[in-house]
Amino acid sequence: MKRKGLSERHIARRLGVSRNTVRKYIEHGGYPERVRSETHRASMLDRFRGNISGWLEEDMGYKATLIYDRLRPMGFTGSYEIVKRAVHAIKAGQQLPTPGKGREGG
Numbered sequence: 052m053k054r055k056g057l058s059e060r061h062i063a064r065r066l067g068v069s070r071n072t073v074r075k076y077i078e079h080g081g082y083p084e085r086v087r088s089e090t091h092r093a094s095m096l097d098r099f100r101g102n103i104s105g106w107l108e109e110d111m112g113y114k115a116t117l118i119y120d121r122l123r124p125m126g127f128t129g130s131y132e133i134v135k136r137a138v139h140a141i142k143a144g145q146q147l148p149t150p151g152k153g154r155e156g157g
Contacts, residue, residue, distance in 0.1 A: 059073045059074055059077070094133070095127065095128065095129035095133060096127075096129065096133055096134070096137055098126075098127075099122055099125065099127055100137075102121075102122070102125070103118055103122075103134075103137060103138065103141065104141065106118055106121070107138065107141050107142070111142060113138075114138075115131070115134050115135040115137075115138040115139070116131070118134055118138055119131045119134040119135075122134065
């Protein structure tokens with residue numbers, strides 16, 4: 052758009068972004084590459100991974116709700132969704148999601 056003679060202000064208005072954003076893209080010659088650092092955050096499930104695996108080894112029929120209910124009195128303060136994803140991963144034959152990977156980590 053800049054090559055077509057449009058001003059940064061006009062481009063920003065047309066695209067619905069700030070002029071600073073337009074300027075950044077022009078300076079980088081397009082969409083700038085994002086450098087993602089490998090962050091390795093601890094998961095709220097880390098302390099309980101052994102428990103979850105053990106319960107599912109006992110009976111793969113256990114539902115995530117039951118496991119979540121068992122984890123709460125043990126001090127787990129995370130959400131049901133975290134437990135549900137971990138249980139689903141184990142039942143699908145995968146390992147528990149590792150910290151820093153997937154939805155919870157990154």
